[in-house]
Amino acid sequence: MDGLVGFLGNAYPWVKAAHLTFVIFWMAGLFILPRFYVYHHETTPGSAEDRAWIEREERVRSIILGPAMGLVWILGLLLAANIGAWHQGWFVAKFLMVVALSGYQGWLAVYGKRLAQGKRPLENRTLRIMNEIPGIAAALIVVLVIVKPF
Ligand code: HEM
Structure with missing residues (x-):
């Protein structure tokens, strides 16, 4: 079975299962945080509601997004090393997409800081459009x- 070759041996499917579990956690965080920002946008800076959103957002970032992204990266790179994925076109494309998604998370962190300072840098509509990025x-x-088109 090609899933069992490489230095991970029988651990390969287990590492893949763990990879997917943390991908789900990571995506959950990436879906919820910008949604929180949309609600946060509607609050008055300095209000109790504003402070509650700042706290909720901070928790999503530190408890879900940070650890999940780190683990997805570690497990994904292990899988890649195991199957020699760097020579395969689908993987290089995936890698670039994941780098972009990690950059998106960095942008979310910066945007959250602006919100916490009482700023509302984007129009609501633009923010909602940005929310579609993780799903796409x-x-x-x-x-x-899955398809490995190239
Ligand atoms: C952080 C960087 C990531 C790296 C280096 C990475 C790498 C890999 C590798 C090498 C595999 C094994 C593929 C195979 O056995 O054919 C894999 C599996 C998989 N990855 Fe990732 N991955 C990363 C992030 C993600 C993200 C963000 C998603 C989804 C949004 C994702 C979704 C999947 C899926 C669905 C599989 C299972 C494919 C299968 O059943 O063969 N990965 N990943």
Whole structure:
């Protein structure tokens, strides 16, 4: 079975299962945080509601997003090393998408800081459009990994 070759041996499917579990946690965080920002946008800076959103957002970032992204990266790179994925087109494309998604998370962190300072840098509509990015990225990544079109 090709899933069992490489230095991970029989652990390969287990590492893949763990990879997918943390992908789910990561995506959950990436879906919920910008949604929180949309609600946060509607509050008055300095209000009790504003402070409650700041706290909720901070928790999603530190408890879900940070650890989940780290673990997805570690487990994903292990899988990649195990199967020599760097020579395969689908993987390189996936890798670039994941780098972009990690950059998106960085942008979310910066945007959260602005909100906490009482700023509302984007129009609501623009923020809602930005919210679609993780869903689109996840769909493309799944196609790359499962269909392996190139
Ligand atoms: C952080 C960087 C990531 C790296 C380095 C990475 C790498 C890998 C590798 C090498 C595999 C094994 C593929 C195979 O056995 O054919 C894999 C499996 C998978 N990855 Fe990732 N991945 C990363 C992030 C993600 C993300 C963000 C998603 C989804 C949004 C994702 C979704 C999947 C899926 C669905 C599989 C299972 C494919 C199968 O059953 O063969 N990965 N990943």
